[in-house]
Amino acid sequence: MVGGVIKGVKVHRRDVVRDRSSRREGRLLSNHLGRDLTIERVGRRGKQLMISFSNGGGMIIRLGMSGRIALEDGSTRNPAPPHQHLVWVIGVPNHPERWTWMSFIDPRRFGGVYLFASIRDCRDRLLAGLGPEATSIQGRQLGDLLGRTRRAVKAALLDQSVLAGVGNIYADEALHRAGLHPARPGDSISAPEATRLAAAIRSTLRIAIQAGGSTLRDHILPDGSSGAFIEKHQVYGRGGAPCHHCRQPLQVLQIASRTSTFCSTCQR
Ligand SMILES: [Zn+2]
Known part of the structure; x- marks a missing residue:
């Protein structure tokens, strides 16, 4: 174009x-x-x-x-x-x-x-008020952003003024990948945890973009094809199903009026 x-x-x-x-x-x-x-x-x-x-x-x-x-x-x-x-x-x-x-x-x-x-x-x-780009977020910067809020880390990740580019699916997937409980207050996330979470956000988005995103209902790529990342979801949309790591059933919580799916054994 x-x-x-x-x-x-x-x-x-x-x-x-x-x-x-x-x-x-x-x-x-x-x-x-x-x-x-x-x-x-x-x-x-x-x-x-x-x-x-x-x-x-x-x-x-x-x-x-x-x-x-x-x-x-x-x-x-x-x-x-x-x-x-x-x-x-x-x-x-x-x-x-x-x-x-x-x-x-x-x-x-x-x-x-x-x-x-x-x-x-x-x-x-x-574009005023948007936080830094999620695709390139680094641990120290993410730690600073989360350190300013007592809100649940999941709610902070969804807030586009904190971090731009993460929605509900990829917040759940990144928190699972980083082993962090979605209800943890932002300011309780340690520096090593923020580094782990930033790396998880970057890699989750990179892999999801390569797969064309997640087709749940309406999302279709410009050429009419579906996004294949849904087959790689570890937690999103799998509430009650066994965790791929520990086989315990995945839990569901409402945070910031959105459904969060996570493993209470693997995510602390
Ligand atoms: Zn687990």
Whole structure:
């Protein structure tokens, strides 16, 4: 997509887009969604996708609970799936006769597209308050962040202002890998434990990304395939089933209104 020119944009649902003033209603200009502009950069910060245009503006895409991006070759487009709210027609660089359809699909509409006018606007308004990147977190930094809170370590990991990029599945998997009980107060985590947890977060995310994530219900990769990480889950979704290490049944607890699954023998 990088280097491709956006030839057109179709808006089927206006309210999944928040304009540069954060409004979900009112007139939306298709050049704000990138029409006639070149895609300069595609990136990620925490759980949000970031697409920058050649005029310095761009958009943040949040998938929420059920959102996804689909990419289809321009010559083999399938019928529009339900809940397809936005479609971009993107030229393929160096192939003037070819194009890609990129669509934003979101049945439950907790996700959305957020427009920004400049990188600074994006950073100051849309990405403000995000903690450091989970994919590169180091033990000392994680220890400092957890040391400031008495909240359960699981609740702190889910808080995007503490650490950006960990959701419920990967918090449970990383805590299990590190041998830490999810209800432990953040400030009770020792320096060696924080080092273990940071390494577990990085490796859990790396392996999950390589596997395409975890398809539970709605998550589908841009090419339509499913994420295979669910087959590697040690704890998430396995409450009551035996722990793979000690064979004791896995326990379930509610922490920060989310289900936590863990082994009370292996996780202290
Ligand atoms: Zn166990």
